[in-house]
Amino acid sequence: MTTIDPARTTCPVPATETERVLLGHGSGGQLMAELLGEVVTGQLGEAGPLEDAALIGVGDTDLVFSTDGFVVTPRFFPGGDIGSLAVYGTVNDLAMRGARPVALALAYVLEEGLPLAELREITASVAQAARECGVRVVTGDTKVVGRGAADGCYLTTTGIGVRLRGAFPSATLGVPGDxxxxxxxxxxxxxxxxxxxxxxxxxxxxxxxxxxxxxxxxxxxxxxxxxxxxxxxxxxxxxxxxxxxxxxxxxxxxxxxxxxxxxxxxxxxxxxxxxxxxxxxxxxxxxxxxxxxxxxxxxxxxxxxxxxxxxxxxxxxxxxxxxxxxxxxxxxxxxxxxxxxxxxxxxxxxx
Amino acid sequence: MTTIDPARTTCPVPATETERVLLGHGSGGQLMAELLGEVVTGQLGEAGPLEDAALIGVGDTDLVFSTDGFVVTPRFFPGGDIGSLAVYGTVNDLAMRGARPVALALAYVLEEGLPLAELREITASVAQAARECGVRVVTGDTKVVGRGAADGCYLTTTGIGVRLRGAFPSATLGVPGDxxxxxxxxxxxxxxxxxxxxxxxxxxxxxxxxxxxxxxxxxxxxxxxxxxxxxxxxxxxxxxxxxxxxxxxxxxxxxxxxxxxxxxxxxxxxxxxxxxxxxxxxxxxxxxxxxxxxxxxxxxxxxxxxxxxxxxxxxxxxxxxxxxxxxxxxxxxxxxxxxxxxxxxxxxxxx
The missing domain is CATH 3.90.650.10 (PurM-like C-terminal domain)
Structure with a gap:
């Protein structure tokens, strides 16, 4: 005879402990919004609307600040590559708050075995894109991880911008009739x-x-x-x-x-x-x-x-x-x- | 009879094309200095001494700007974890230029399958460390890559700081007798x-x-x-x-x-x-x-x-x-x- 122990009919671990990151969490859609709301911004104490970039008042200046990781594969594609994409992506996030870019920071995670020629090509593309946008890459960081651990390379670009005069665009400011x-x-x-x-x-x-x-x-x-x-x-x-x-x-x-x-x-x-x-x-x-x-x-x-x-x-x-x-x-x-x-x-x- | 074609006795590809990223390029030592000098900063047009953080004049304010990727393994270790390490690391790079931190940006690269409980724990550690340093995480980004591609998670933290009054420390300012x-x-x-x-x-x-x-x-x-x-x-x-x-x-x-x-x-x-x-x-x-x-x-x-x-x-x-x-x-x-x-x-x- 099989008896059922009531204590064992419940899920052995709370559901939250079995939850894992899904590819869909990086989609920019609904799942990502949930992940950000429940796990990330909730804990960081950042409430409020999701903007592409944050405003920071420093002295008399309204700075705009934005960061973006780039993991695109393939790294070279028709119309661009991971280097120019990283620069434009961050410049564009600043622009969505009405800011012109003034400085970029660039962090690489490189995989052991990445051809240096490819790193040179990506970096040249970063440099060219930055020149085109009139912004300087002023600081950076390089980490190397073992084979298989970073899929070639990842870039994180972070930008500082200064708001244009008379410009206050914000995701919150749409009104009926627009x-x-x-x-x-x-x-x-x-x-x-x-x-x-x-x-x-x-x-x-x-x-x-x-x-x-x-x-x-x-x-x-x-x-x-x-x-x-x-x-x-x-x-x-x-x-x-x-x-x-x-x-x-x-x-x-x-x-x-x-x-x-x-x-x-x-x-x-x-x-x-x-x-x-x-x-x-x-x-x-x-x-x-x-x-x-x-x-x-x-x-x-x-x-x-x-x-x-x-x-x-x-x-x-x-x-x-x-x-x-x-x-x-x-x-x-x-x-x-x-x-x-x-x-x-x-x-x-x-x- | 075997003849040797002189054209084929040379290396078939230039040596530079076979150069690859080594783990040692991420060591913070001599190899990394060479990589930065030859491949990265050379192309970005950044000459001059390597500082932990860059100075940017915006309006009347001297900003300090620094970025750092964190790929530490294991992610939790005696005395800390990747979350607090990422905050302290960037706060410290700003401090080395005599700056107090005013804002942080946080970019995650997450591996599909990372337990959400672990992401929560890391994010809680980021939040706690930021509170301890009196700095806010004001903006962020989350990317997800497939299984096996990011070793759990990588963090990139970027900080903006404002220089303390009367403080100008720089790697270039040491003099004999110090x-x-x-x-x-x-x-x-x-x-x-x-x-x-x-x-x-x-x-x-x-x-x-x-x-x-x-x-x-x-x-x-x-x-x-x-x-x-x-x-x-x-x-x-x-x-x-x-x-x-x-x-x-x-x-x-x-x-x-x-x-x-x-x-x-x-x-x-x-x-x-x-x-x-x-x-x-x-x-x-x-x-x-x-x-x-x-x-x-x-x-x-x-x-x-x-x-x-x-x-x-x-x-x-x-x-x-x-x-x-x-x-x-x-x-x-x-x-x-x-x-x-x-x-x-x-x-x-x-x-």
């Missing part, structure tokens, strides 16, 4: 990386959009000043996650027009083949903005006058909070669908 | 890590000296002001490498008294057993200073009044440049030996 502007086509970076990694043959057609956006932001702020309410570059998690984050931080809803979204035909084909939603695919060279309606035309014109915003367009409007969905899209057939954050992992190691 | 002060015993961190990693059984006896030093530096500067010429925390590469770097940057020589060096007996035993020179073993909680002779007694007294400097002592003097050796030690038998930088790798992954 126009949603998008600076260019979406989906190129994620599909370029996946294609390069898996040898899918799109490489010749799709190049990452990796580029710096601080000049574009400066042009937008020159044209719109404080009417530029909120800025975000839709990297991991794609445009869908960026819009959801802005809507959440500002306490508003967003309605976009799916028909007009600029998805290049090659990206659309690749996404269809791979079963990806272009709205969830990472970008590294475009931004989305909430701009006061009265200044939207002027800001849009300024964007189109800048090389990084030639294809800028209005893609939607900001509305009052209400209902369950933060972001919705008007579809081709005239219906409305919910645009959720990316859940789980669509494509690991994209940046 | 007294060399050491804030405490050496060798504990490296031997604690090696013991914990290899299960050598010293764990119960040797604890890492990992601790913040910004309070100690503030006390030294309050006592000595600009007489505190140069500061360095002898981490990777140990006291020998730190003294060589300071001597090189200042264009001076250093003579220390080996007999009086504070090496705890357990550390000395472990080093003897393992064939290590305590002068090359990493520390994470002491500093070495070049101080003008006229203020050395006052600074030393201030150090001994601070909890992090109770066992501070003078260990040598700074001399005129000349001869081949930058750093020499008077030995037990009255002779003099050259104290070189660490060459190659003594103990990987110590921080």
């Amino acid at each position: 126009v949603v502007l998008l600076s260019g086509p979406i989906g190129a970076h994620g599909t370029a990386i996946m294609s390069a990694r898996e040898g899918l043959g799109f490489e010749s057609e799709i190049r990452s959009d990796s580029r710096p956006l601080h000049g574009l932001v400066a042009a937008m702020i020159a044209a719109g000043g404080p009417a530029v309410h909120a800025l975000r570059d839709p990297t991991r998690g794609g445009l869908a996650s960026a819009l959801n984050e802005l809507a959440e931080a500002s306490g508003v809803t967003v309605e976009i027009d799916e028909i007009g979204l600029p998805v290049p035909p090659q990206v659309a084909s690749a996404c269809e083949l791979l079963g990806l939603d272009p709205l969830h695919v990472a970008n590294e060279g475009c931004l989305v903005a909430f701009v006061a309606a009265s200044s939207a035309d002027a800001v849009l014109a300024a964007m189109r006058n800048h090389p990084a915003g030639r294809q800028a367009q209005a893609i939607g409007v900001v509305g009052e909070a209400g209902g369950m969905a933060k972001v919705t899209a008007r579809t081709l057939v005239g219906s409305t669908r919910v645009v959720d954050m990316l859940v789980g992992e669509q494509l690991p190691r994209i940046c | 007294v060399v002060l050491l804030s405490g015993p050496i060798g504990a961190h490296g031997t604690a890590i090696m013991s914990a990693r290899e299960g050598l059984g010293f764990e119960s006896e040797i604890r890492s000296d990992s601790r913040p030093l910004h309070g100690l530096v503030a006390a030294m500067i309050a006592a000595g002001g600009p007489a505190v010429h140069a500061l360095r925390d002898p981490t990777r590469g140990g006291l020998a490498s730190a003294l060589n770097e300071l001597a090189e940057a200042s264009g001076v020589t250093v003579e220390i008294d080996e007999i009086g060096l504070p090496v705890p007996p357990q550390v000395a035993s472990a080093c003897e057993l393992l064939g290590l020179d305590p002068l090359h073993v990493a520390n994470e909680g002491c500093l070495v200073a070049f101080v003008a002779a006229s203020s050395a007694d006052a600074v030393l007294a201030a150090m001994r009044n601070h909890p992090a400097g109770r066992q501070a002592q003078a260990i040598g003097v700074v001399g005129e440049a000349g001869g081949m050796a930058k750093v020499t030690a008077r030995t037990l038998v009255g002779s003099t030996r050259v104290v070189d930088m660490l060459v190659g790798e003594q103990l990987p992954r110590i921080c």
Whole structure:
């Protein structure tokens, strides 16, 4: 006869002790937001909205401060490499708070066996990208780990920026009535990386959009000043996650027009083949903005006058909070669908 | 008959293309200095002496900026863990330029499968260490890589500091006649890590000296002001490498008294057993200073009044440049030996 000991019918260890980090925790989507909220920022005492960069008042100066790790694989891909991506990514995070970059710090984790020629090439790309952005790499660090422990190399870039005059963009400042502007086509970076990694043959057609956006932001702020309410570059998690984050931080809803979204035909084909939603695919060279309606035309014109915003367009409007969905899209057939954050992992190691 | 084609007797690829990153490149010693000089800082256009942190003038404020990657294994060790080590390490790099920390950025690279409980514990340790140092973690980033690709987790901490009034310490400012002060015993961190990693059984006896030093530096500067010429925390590469770097940057020589060096007996035993020179073993909680002779007694007294400097002592003097050796030690038998930088790798992954 088998007896059941009631004490042994419970799970032998609390569920939390068996929880582990998943690839999806790095996706930039819902799982990552949960990880940050429950494990990281909760403990660090950082409440409040998630911004791309932090503000710090030092003396009379408003500094902007941002850090980003880069683990992209492959390290060289059509349209860029891990070195330039690391510089542009951090410059762009500063720009999303209306700041021009003034200094970068660069930390390498190198794997034993990495060819020095490759390290030279990556470092040359860092240097070239920094020159292009008018920012100096002023300090750094190099660690080496054993074979198999770092997948070639990881870079962490950290930037200090100074806010432009009259610029206060924040994820929290969107208000109903704002126009949603998008600076260019979406989906190129994620599909370029996946294609390069898996040898899918799109490489010749799709190049990452990796580029710096601080000049574009400066042009937008020159044209719109404080009417530029909120800025975000839709990297991991794609445009869908960026819009959801802005809507959440500002306490508003967003309605976009799916028909007009600029998805290049090659990206659309690749996404269809791979079963990806272009709205969830990472970008590294475009931004989305909430701009006061009265200044939207002027800001849009300024964007189109800048090389990084030639294809800028209005893609939607900001509305009052209400209902369950933060972001919705008007579809081709005239219906409305919910645009959720990316859940789980669509494509690991994209940046 | 075999003919030799002269064109094929040469090495098929240039030697530089076969060079690869070695574990020793991360040692903090000679190899690392070469890697930095030839591959990294050369290309980034950063010439000049290697400092622990960079100075940036923003408005009227002298900011200090420093970044550090942490890949220590094991992640938890006697006397600390990767979380507190990352905070203290960056706080200490700022302190070596005479700065108090004002903000930290924290970037994780997490390996898929890392228990969330461990991530919580590490993050709690970061938070506790930051509170202890009076600094906030204001921004961060989280990347996830696949199983086997990051050895659990790596942290990169980057700090912004503001210089204390009347404080200008720099690796370049040592002058002949300066007294060399050491804030405490050496060798504990490296031997604690090696013991914990290899299960050598010293764990119960040797604890890492990992601790913040910004309070100690503030006390030294309050006592000595600009007489505190140069500061360095002898981490990777140990006291020998730190003294060589300071001597090189200042264009001076250093003579220390080996007999009086504070090496705890357990550390000395472990080093003897393992064939290590305590002068090359990493520390994470002491500093070495070049101080003008006229203020050395006052600074030393201030150090001994601070909890992090109770066992501070003078260990040598700074001399005129000349001869081949930058750093020499008077030995037990009255002779003099050259104290070189660490060459190659003594103990990987110590921080």
